Amino acid sequence: MIRRQRGFTLLEIMIVLSLLAVLLTLVGGAILGANRAVLKADRYTASLDERRAAQAFLRASISQALPLDISDDDSESSGFFEGSEQRLQFVATLPGTLGGGIQLHTLTLGGPESDRHLQIAFAQVKGNVLRAWGEPQVLLHGVRSLSLSYRGLTAKGEPTGWISQWPWPNRLPRAVRIKVQMKGPVGWPTEVVALRLDLSGGAGG
Template sequence: MRRRERGFTLLEILVVLSLLAVLLVLLSGALLGANRAVSKAQRYTVSLDEMRAAQQFLRTAISEALPLDVTEDDSQADGFFMGTSERLQFVATLPGVLGGGIQRFTLQRGAEGLQVAFSRLEAQTTASRDEPQVLLTNLAALQFSYRGISPLGQPTGWIDQWPWPRRLPSAVRIAARVDGPVPWVTQVIALRLNLSSGATGE
């Protein structure tokens, strides 16, 4: 007489289902963790690229500041380099890929981050202004400082305001704090055309 085939009991089925549920939970946790790691890496890469691009632009633009005395309106003091702790304005040549020409650069912290504005110099007393462009987002703090030679021939050390708009400093330091995965490394930019020791004093 043949024996009756034995099937799975309800308890065995419940145990198998429980094990499958545990495996699915572990697998979904691993996938979520991997997705978070990928997203974090992407945010870091984007922030790093933005930081490098901003620092490269600042190094190139500030180092090539020119001693060209241009005035946009009567309310603005004559000079070619005006620097405070939160705002920097100078004259330089814009790279060809961005339109070229001699322009007045204005760097300052705006609502969206570190901004740069260009004023194309069409004549000595007029200029066409472009909308400010954001160089770096998530900017929590920004400070410019300057070092050069005074009209008396004395080194200034680092100062928060450049008091001689008709003289170029020898270097500009940019300190900042950024809310993001990539910290800002303080930049010290030497001006290639340094007239601080030979310009006529003020």
């Protein structure tokens, strides 16, 4: 007696293919979700590293501000420290890895309203001559707003408290406070930078 081998019916094959399609869809969705999570983590890490680098650079440079008058006219003094709520200009040394020498640092917000960033420009000080070099360097992307304030002593030696405008360009403040509002999940904790050279009581007269 010959037995006939029973094969799969068309309906069974379609059911199996449907189950495989569902399984592949689930696996593909899981892989895409994992890739998105990895990319999001990479972006977060990059933003965190950028913020830390910007904070470290600002701490190092502002803390070493120098009372060096860079005006080219000996009969006049333009001062060496200018601070407003959204702009800071001071004289300090630059690390050798970035070119070295005494540089005029100018910290501002740059870019269009939709893509604001924190930037700094440099001008090398040679004698009383300033030589700007290169384009402003971007320190931090995704910035909503910048708020700078200053604290030091008045000409009478009285503490100022935090003020948004430093009115004495021939005097160094004791500290600079930096507040930055960021886009995205990576924030910027308020940073206070103390100047190492304490000449706030009468630098430059």
